[in-house]
Amino acid sequence: MEINKILEHWNMENEPSKQIYSSAWQIGDKYVLKTGNDMDKLRSNLVIIKALSEQNIPVATVVKTKNGLDYIVEDNAYYFISRKIDGEHLTNIYDDDYSEWAHLIGQVIGRLHIAFRACQTRIYCYDNDFYDEIVGWVTQTFKDKNITLIPDHILNEVVSGLKDIYPKLPRQLIHRDIHPGNMLFQDKLLTGYIDFDLSQINARVFDLCYMALSFLIDNTDDKEKTTKWFEMLNSLVDGYGTITPLTLEEKKAVPVMMMAIEMLFVAYFTDNNDAECTEGAAKILLWVWENKEKIQLQ
Template identity: 25%
Template sequence: MIEPLHDLLLNWKIHPSSIENVESHPNVYKLRSREKTFYLKKRLNSSVEKRMEELLLTSFLLEKGITVERPMLTVSHQPFVKQFQVFYSLYQALEGLPVQFYSFTSLEGVGTYLSQLHSRLKQYTCKYEVEEWKVETHLREWISGQDSKMIERCGEGFLGRLNEWSFSYRKLSHQLVHSDCHPRNILMKEGRVTGVIDFERIRKAPRIADVCYFLAGMLKDQVKQREDEQFESIHAFMEGYQSDSTLTQEEKGLMPFLVIIFLLQYTFYYNQKGYSHVVSTYIPFINKLVKSGVYERAFQM
């Protein structure tokens, strides 16, 4: 597949000296050209409207001082190349590396940056229709695909609270969100956030969906750390987020449950893939969070 990409890249007048697959991302290619690094991303199940909205949105965010990954224009001034039903977009690499180490200072910085991103996203008016991020629906779809023993081990009591939680969640104000805001899509250098990447799946949802998706990604990376360190990490992030934008008590009250929802989705995904060793670690971790009063207090400040 690498060789035909050279012809594709001529649409951007790029002559790469090297092209390689990005580990764990089969639809992403990293390439070097004239001492610059680029990423070519293969977009499946996309559309012209989605790719144009990505360009418009990321251009808006850059104008507002938020460093994000923006698709480069081709020689025909389009933010993509379409081959058959597949879209390809090219991006120049941003400074920094994905979040991998969670110091309290770095988490506070991520919280502040994400809050600023949400403030700008709220100001943006979409040109095309953007779908809603239906977190509850997605969870129920995952549940329906699991065996009953798996559900029981994840706690029937927790799942029984889903209807009550979703009623309150749906009443929250919806806005444009990143919707794939996991730690690997946030870049840092020397302890500061340098940018956010991968705006392929922008959707509408309460802003805490992004916040909790990040925190779930963080917690699954910290599953073997001490409980007090996990909760202090949540608190540090929350301090950063609220230094720029205050969360309501209702939002903070719904967040612990939403983080659990995302952790469950990760667990169901790994179970589906047959990673039983990961599942056997996540299930007791999730059950411990559900039963912990300290966990819920970590979101309050």
């Protein structure tokens, strides 16, 4: 579909456009056009954006079409435009302020979780049992694709550990894809959260584990960075705790939750024939396994 034809619905066909992702374009200096095929995710995303905006949480507000619509559908794909949020993604998380940044990010996630709890009864989102997901399609993918990157005894212990702890974890609406690329900052102040496409009901500690794991990507062989990572993990949790403290069960769950997340990534990337990312996820899982006692929070 020609983008200018789509932009006619917003009277923006004369604005310069630049593709920034496979499913997104920057329109002029102030707007972003996004597309996709999952209408349920779209509607959920739009409701979340509206609900969070009403609580003064910084999100990218939707720009209505010239006919007053939130989105349009063309050729079985949806398109919507949101206002571009000022700010920058964190790129050098291991700089001199790494512990301070981790503490700030923990607070940012905590505030988002509080806002989610306040509005989740008004939002329909997928209610995901992460343990069922791991013993379901994830484990089946390991069997069907004969994935041997992770020894069976480790996989079995991850599944067993998750079975024991997951039912004890507080659950709520979470971001589910929270990493530095989905936050924008300006002068160490959060300017916006983005991309709620994967938001779901799940254990809230999932988001903290997911964020901490994002700091490990391509860094497990760097001893200087992994030393800093343990400090960052504690700062992340401390920052979160200043907003909404973790339970003892959540702290206990962190290592096994991290390994289960990477187990999911191994299956996901294998399904998508991405050998490099599959190996990367397996490498992080094994690193967490080797360091699980040090990762265990007190």
